[in-house]
Amino acid sequence: MIDAVLLQIAKHAILEEFSSAYDFDKVKLLQKYPFLKNSAATFVTLEYDHHLRGCIGSLVAHRSLYEDVFQNAKSAAFKDPRFHPLNEKELSHINIEVSVLSEPEILEYEDFADLLTKVEPQLDGLIFKHKGYQGTFLPQVWKELQSPKVFLEHLSMKAGLTPLVYEEHPDIYRYRVKAINEDFEKIPPLE
Incomplete structure (x- = not known):
């Protein structure tokens, strides 16, 4: 369940760039999964047909697990300087990976x-x-x-x-x- 919700957050962060129809109740989500409030460092990696398409992350925990996954997913999809921003037509070829890091x-x-x-x-x-x-x-x-x-x-x-x-x-x-x-x-x- 923990794994699924992290992937869902990453997916939602990307989808909301394409449509406001992806609104959800963040307060309810944090109540249902209180661990998302804990500070954590994550990386979000996107692959397009098994080739790197974006990877952004945090090396040190400096915000909540929810915020870190959400912001890193957005950045991997739209702000990785090595790639042009992701477009909606690519989504059917995308694989998302969320990595939660231990303290270095x-x-x-x-x-x-x-x-x-x-x-x-x-x-x-x-x-x-x-x-x-x-x-x-x-x-x-x-x-x-x-x-x-x-x-x-x-x-x-x-x-x-x-x-x-x-x-x-x-x-x-x-x-x-x-x-x-x-x-x-x-x-x-x-x-």
């Missing part, structure tokens, strides 16, 4: 070789921070970048730096996610 924890390591041994493939999402540069990969990225070395090298490049930056000992944080996904059209409407 710093990874202590001696050097790059040591860091490689501390990263857990398939499980860890990682945040890279160094001198104003930042990037993250959700654990789902392990499907494409399967070794810790390749994963970390690409993470540094996503942050705008080269893999040589690991000689400067950047901060690396680990988090886990609970991810749920479904085809857009199979997600029932919010009640």
Whole structure:
């Protein structure tokens, strides 16, 4: 039930951009599912026929679970700078994934070789921070970048730096996610 309501919120956030007919009683929803008021960090990922179509999220909890899913779904659909805004004709090809993140924890390591041994493939999402540069990969990225070395090298490049930056000992944080996904059209409407 928890999984379904998060997907429903993401779907609703997108649909309301196309029509005011998707109004619902937010107060009633929050009364029915009080956990939605808890602070949480989420990512919402959209795929069009199994290809990335938008992905926006929060690394640190700074608003309610409801607001975070709602706003990140809207942003993934309409504000991801890598893609043009989603149009209604695409909806039948869209898959929505909502990832709820654990609180990030710093990874202590001696050097790059040591860091490689501390990263857990398939499980860890990682945040890279160094001198104003930042990037993250959700654990789902392990499907494409399967070794810790390749994963970390690409993470540094996503942050705008080269893999040589690991000689400067950047901060690396680990988090886990609970991810749920479904085809857009199979997600029932919010009640």
